[in-house]
Amino acid sequence: MAVSGLIMLGYLVAHVAGNLKVFFGPEEFNEYAHWLRVMGAPLLHHEWALWLVRIVLLAAVGAHAVSAYQLSRRDIKARPTAYVHRRRRASYATRTMRWGGIILALFIVWHVLDLTTGTVHTGGFEEGRPYQNVVDTFSTWYGNVIYLVAMLAVGLHVRHGFWSAAQTLGVGNARRERLLRGLANGLALALTAGFVSVPVAVMTGVVS
Amino acid sequence: MKLNLRVWRQRNADADGAMATYEVDGISPDMSFLEMLDTLNEELILRGEDPVAFDHDCREGICGACSLVINGDAHGPERTTTCQLHMRSFRDGDTIDVEPWRASAFPVVKDLVVDRSAFDRVIQAGGYISVPTGAAPEAHATPVPKADADSAFEHAECIGCGACVAACPNGSAMLFTSAKVNHLNVLPQGSPERETRVLDMVAQMDAEGFGGCTLTGECATACPKGIPLPSISAMNREWLRARRKAGRG
Numbered sequence: 001m002a003v004s005g006l007i008m009l010g011y012l013v014a015h016v017a018g019n020l021k022v023f024f025g026p027e028e029f030n031e032y033a034h035w036l037r038v039m040g041a042p043l044l045h046h047e048w049a050l051w052l053v054r055i056v057l058l059a060a061v062g063a064h065a066v067s068a069y070q071l072s073r074r075d076i077k078a079r080p081t082a083y084v085h086r087r088r089r090a091s092y093a094t095r096t097m098r099w100g101g102i103i104l105a106l107f108i109v110w111h112v113l114d115l116t117t118g119t120v121h122t123g124g125f126e127e128g129r130p131y132q133n134v135v136d137t138f139s140t141w142y143g144n145v146i147y148l149v150a151m152l153a154v155g156l157h158v159r160h161g162f163w164s165a166a167q168t169l170g171v172g173n174a175r176r177e178r179l180l181r182g183l184a185n186g187l188a189l190a191l192t193a194g195f196v197s198v199p200v201a202v203m204t205g206v207v208s
Numbered sequence: 209m210k211l212n213l214r215v216w217r218q219r220n221a222d223a224d225g226a227m228a229t230y231e232v233d234g235i236s237p238d239m240s241f242l243e244m245l246d247t248l249n250e251e252l253i254l255r256g257e258d259p260v261a262f263d264h265d266c267r268e269g270i271c272g273a274c275s276l277v278i279n280g281d282a283h284g285p286e287r288t289t290t291c292q293l294h295m296r297s298f299r300d301g302d303t304i305d306v307e308p309w310r311a312s313a314f315p316v317v318k319d320l321v322v323d324r325s326a327f328d329r330v331i332q333a334g335g336y337i338s339v340p341t342g343a344a345p346e347a348h349a350t351p352v353p354k355a356d357a358d359s360a361f362e363h364a365e366c367i368g369c370g371a372c373v374a375a376c377p378n379g380s381a382m383l384f385t386s387a388k389v390n391h392l393n394v395l396p397q398g399s400p401e402r403e404t405r406v407l408d409m410v411a412q413m414d415a416e417g418f419g420g421c422t423l424t425g426e427c428a429t430a431c432p433k434g435i436p437l438p439s440i441s442a443m444n445r446e447w448l449r450a451r452r453k454a455g456r457g
Contacts, residue, residue, distance in 0.1 A: 071420045078379030078419030080312050084216075084227055085305035087280035089377055090424040097422065164423040170445025172438050 002165035016194035026131035107150035138202035155192035237296035272367030282371035333412035334405035363391035375430035378419030383427035386443035403450035
């Protein structure tokens with residue numbers, strides 16, 4: 001869970017940094033998208049680096065999902081009889097890890113079909129012109145809703161996930177507790193704010 | 209004080225259990241929770257009914273025998289053991305739910321009594337040190353840094369009551385096992401078995417059917433002895449180190 005989660009988190013940081021290029025206009029954004037395809041050239045062939053990233057990510061998603069499934073099954077088996085008196089336990093981020101993860105998995109499928117393959121894209125998907133594609137997606141109400149919900153889920157997931165990964169890998173101790181919590185909250189906030197800024201910019205007309 | 213109690217009654221390990229409702233009167237706010245249950249049991253015996261079975265021993269908060277999930281909290285609303293919980297923490301006329309620890313590794317024996325032998329087997333797997341027998345060694349022969357001694361003592365405070373497992377939404381025993389591992393692993397006396405201890409105790413913990421840790425922090429909140437949550441990370445560190453040394457990844 002920890003290692004695969006951190007791989008995906010590393011990707012998200014790079015992803016949000018790339019997304020923010022949308023604020024520098026269509027030329028720079030599209031050029032950046034093109035660079036992703038020629039990354040590592042001339043050593044690597046066209047899109048090789050990108051596919052390498054995709055394969056690593058796919059493996060990480062798979063490993064993360066399988067571990068989550070195994071962990072959940074084990075946890076349910078360990079408490080066969082529920083308490084009669086229930087009370088709200090742990091923080092919101094902690095309690096929503098499982099459902100949040102499922103929401104994120106569904107979102108990723110939609111996200112890839114929308115902006116990578118263009119299968120469910122509305123408004124004439126054009127490969128190589130991501131700026132226009134992004135504007136199209138965030139010009140629909142449901143595109144905005146799905147995206148905003150998913151980005152809130154990302155923030156919550158990272159908030160508990162990053163800190164937990166640190167504990168799993170044995171990095172946590174009493175002295176580092178505040179640092180790790182702060183890092184987890186900071187990362188969660190930066191990712192959510194960064195990702196959300198794009199649809200908000202389209203909605204307010206800053207990006208069009 | 210007059211209270212409405214809803215208590216888990218279960219004839220034996222194989223029988224189905226259910227919550228039973230009792231009214232108890234004449235409870236003093238200075239009584240401990242167990243004394244309140246004693247009062248209930250006296251009445252039940254007088255009425256010719258089966259008294260409620262519950263675990264208790266020292267009633268000083270140091271043995272770890274008492275349990276009970278009270279209104280959804282392991283050891284009740286105060287951060288102490290059930291025997292040290294007093295009725296002044298409740299109000300006259302309150303309805304109080306009393307349930308046993310819930311975990312497949314802690315099967316119910318009767319009513320509120322659960323079998324916690326799983327913890328004993330985890331301890332047997334590595335919660336000991338090998339020392340030569342004979343007279344007590346000279347105290348200065350093995351110097352222990354103050355910070356290490358403090359850390360060992362902090363973890364040695366664990367009384368093995370099982371509140372961590374009861375409070376954990378996953379029924380995980382990570383806090384208990386980490387307290388036992390860290391207690392001995394930080395000391396020079398514990399270093400000969402440092403690697404096998406953590407590997408064997410964690411393996412036994414898993415074999416007992418405790419759930420996995422998702423770091424919800426419920427355990428450390430419920431622990432009457434204040435074993436801190438970062439203990440789990442310390443045990444993970446020890447486990448990873450032991451696996452590396454054993455060449456198993």
